[in-house]
Amino acid sequence: xxxxxxxxxxxxxxxxxxxxxxxxxxxxxxxxxxxxxxxxxxxxxxxxxxxxxxxxxxxxxxxxxxxxxxxxxxxxxxxxxxxxxxxxxxxxxxxxxxxxxxxxxxxxxxxxxxxxxxxxxxxxxxxxxxxxxxxxxxxxxxxxxxxxxxxxxxxxxxxxxxxxxxxxxxxxxxxxxxxxxxxxxxxxxxxxxxxxxxxxxxxxxxxxxxxxxxxxxxxxxxxxxxxxxxxxxxxxxxxxxxxxxxxxx
Amino acid sequence: xxxxxxxxxxxxxxxxxxxxxxxxxxxxxxxxxxxxxxxxxxxxxxxxxxxxxxxxxxxxxxxxxxxxxxxxxxxxxxxxxxxxxxxxxxxxxxxxxxxxxxxxxxxxxxxxxxxxxxxxxxxxxxxxxxxxxxxxxxxxxxxxxxxxxxxxxxxxxxxxxxxxxxxxxxxxxxxxxxxxxxxxxxxxxxxxxxxxxxxxxxxxxxxxxxxxxxxxxxxxxxxxxxxxxxxxxxxxxxxxxxxxxxxxxxxxxxxxxxxxxxxxxxxxxxxxxxxxxxxxxxxxxxxx
Ligand SMILES: Nc1ncnc2c1ncn2[C@@H]1O[C@H](COP(=O)(O)OP(=O)(O)OP(=O)(O)O)[C@@H](O)[C@H]1O
Ligand SMILES: [Mg+2]
Numbered sequence: 001x002x003x004x005x006x007x008x009x010x011x012x013x014x015x016x017x018x019x020x021x022x023x024x025x026x027x028x029x030x031x032x033x034x035x036x037x038x039x040x041x042x043x044x045x046x047x048x049x050x051x052x053x054x055x056x057x058x059x060x061x062x063x064x065x066x067x068x069x070x071x072x073x074x075x076x077x078x079x080x081x082x083x084x085x086x087x088x089x090x091x092x093x094x095x096x097x098x099x100x101x102x103x104x105x106x107x108x109x110x111x112x113x114x115x116x117x118x119x120x121x122x123x124x125x126x127x128x129x130x131x132x133x134x135x136x137x138x139x140x141x142x143x144x145x146x147x148x149x150x151x152x153x154x155x156x157x158x159x160x161x162x163x164x165x166x167x168x169x170x171x172x173x174x175x176x177x178x179x180x181x182x183x184x185x186x187x188x189x190x191x192x193x194x195x196x197x198x199x200x201x202x203x204x205x206x207x208x209x210x211x212x213x214x215x216x217x218x219x220x221x222x223x224x225x226x227x228x229x230x231x232x233x234x235x236x237x238x239x240x241x242x243x244x245x246x247x248x249x
Numbered sequence: 250x251x252x253x254x255x256x257x258x259x260x261x262x263x264x265x266x267x268x269x270x271x272x273x274x275x276x277x278x279x280x281x282x283x284x285x286x287x288x289x290x291x292x293x294x295x296x297x298x299x300x301x302x303x304x305x306x307x308x309x310x311x312x313x314x315x316x317x318x319x320x321x322x323x324x325x326x327x328x329x330x331x332x333x334x335x336x337x338x339x340x341x342x343x344x345x346x347x348x349x350x351x352x353x354x355x356x357x358x359x360x361x362x363x364x365x366x367x368x369x370x371x372x373x374x375x376x377x378x379x380x381x382x383x384x385x386x387x388x389x390x391x392x393x394x395x396x397x398x399x400x401x402x403x404x405x406x407x408x409x410x411x412x413x414x415x416x417x418x419x420x421x422x423x424x425x426x427x428x429x430x431x432x433x434x435x436x437x438x439x440x441x442x443x444x445x446x447x448x449x450x451x452x453x454x455x456x457x458x459x460x461x462x463x464x465x466x467x468x469x470x471x472x473x474x475x476x477x478x479x480x481x482x483x484x485x486x487x488x489x490x491x492x493x494x495x496x497x498x499x500x501x502x503x504x505x506x507x508x509x510x511x512x513x514x515x516x517x518x519x520x521x522x523x524x525x526x527x528x529x530x531x532x533x534x535x536x537x
Contacts, residue, residue, distance in 0.1 A: 053429055083431035093422040096445050106430040109440070155426070162430055 002029040004196040010064035019045040021220045032197045034211025036204055042220040043200040047168045051085040052078045086159035090171040094143035094151050099135055102143045102154055106162035121161050129157035130187045149180025169199045185210050204244055208232050216240045280518055283511035302476040304506045311509045315478045319486030326397035326482055327461045332454055335408030343416040344438055362406035370467030373399040391473030393486040399467050404457035415449020448532050455528045465490040489513050
């Protein structure tokens with residue numbers, strides 16, 4: 001097992017409010033790490049720390065380290081880091097431009113010019129996000145006109161077009177119907193060959209369906225991390241058991 | 250009860266809207282009436298195409314080309330100064346400045362908007378005009394350039410405040426989405442925030458430029474009021490608004506001169522209307 005991301009005693013605050021408490025865990029290469037937990041347990045804070053998106057929040061403070069391929073991400077250039085660690089948000093928020101421009105946005109910012117190469121990148125990303133068939137005749141439509149499920153896969157395509165190594169998902173299916181959800185899940189499983197993924201989800205069933213290992217967060221603490229067949233069936237911690245059997249949260 | 254209240258409010262708002270339209274229509278009709286009676290005795294072609302504005306000679310000449318050019322010089326130059334500076338300032342306040350500086354700047358700029366234009370004109374006359382004369386070694390500092398500097402300054406608060414609003418209301422998620430793709434702060438501002446805020450920024454620019462076109466007191470005090478076609482922006486000019494303001498008091502009601510001033514008003518109205526209409530069409534396209 002290659003440890004793609006290694007988080008060591010990571011603690012963070014907003015103002016003085018503790019959001020994460022000494023989290024230590026590793027994300028293995030080519031796995032889908034699921035993260036579950038009730039509201040305000042720190043799931044979002046955690047994955048936004050992995051691509052330093054929390055840096056935008058001026059009240060955010062942190063301690064501890066996050067290593068990507070053994071290198072401290074907080075010592076890296078944040079833009080370069082975010083190119084390697086992409087993110088798909090809860091709200092499928094397309095940028096206010098055409099489908100094509102949305103997908104081409106990242107590559108263009110990173111200096112990729114030339115229509116032919118861009119066309120290829122866009123097509124590849126849309127294919128990988130299982131959106132090519134639906135979009136190939138609508139590339140110049142405004143992305144804001146797509147359905148929620150399509151927009152979410154468009155956001156995924158946009159992220160893929162940057163060719164990251166890791167993709168973070170923050171409740172990517174929370175606003176989607178079951179069919180769109182199934183499509184996104186299917187896509188994620190296909191992407192596993194090439195990418196390392198972290199999936200935050202409120203849906204325990206989803207975590208057990210797609211993740212290779214699942215971590216349970218509670219009040220900013222990592223309670224337990226294990227393969228789903230154990231975490232959901234024979235958890236070691238009482239709190240995990242209570243949560244996965246629906247007794248709270 | 251609630252129904253009745255809703256009904257009353259609805260009618261009231263409707264009435265306000267209609268009244269605004271009626272007022273504008275009445276103003277237009279009034280201008281049109283005075284203007285048309287002027288064109289009964291003076292050829293509109295000679296009016297719009299004439300170079301000489303000698304309202305008191307015999308026979309009087311009412312050619313407004315030099316006034317139109319004067320207005321154009323001052324307005325365009327002021328807009329060229331105020332728009333980039335204003336939008337950049339708005340971007341700085343909304344996106345870059347730390348909290349305390351943001352508050353300071355916003356307060357100062359709002360104060361600026363509250364200064365009456367006579368005061369700005371006066372300050373410009375005693376400070377800016379001599380400065381321009383010395384710095385550029387001109388025979389007089391009273392020029393289109395000085396006027397444009399002052400007017401650009403006056404349009405700034407409008408442009409900054411409204412653009413800043415527009416920039417601030419760009420959804421945070423657009424920003425985050427771009428940043429998460431590895432865009433830098435500057436790329437995000439330039440490629441995402443500015444385009445998304447463009448309709449609002451255009452509105453701000455229109456209002457600001459509207460203030461410049463309609464401004465009277467300050468231009469009258471600073472531009473030198475020479476009714477001739479300027480050779481450069483450093484020449485004295487006279488604008489349409491300044492002409493109306495300066496001469497209205499000396500005319501006899503109902504005289505050709507008096508009516509000619511109304512005709513200038515009509516031309517101003519039409520120009521403003523065209524500018525607004527163009528901006529509106531453009532805005533609607535941008536919003537789509
Ligand atoms: N921008 C912020 N400013 C201040 N406090 C925040 C901010 N974001 C999160 N918090 C706080 O940090 C804690 C963890 O929140 P976080 O959003 O990480 O939880 P979550 O597990 O993602 O919750 P949810 O399931 O509702 O998305 C909460 O107590 C929350 O109130
Ligand atoms: Mg969350």
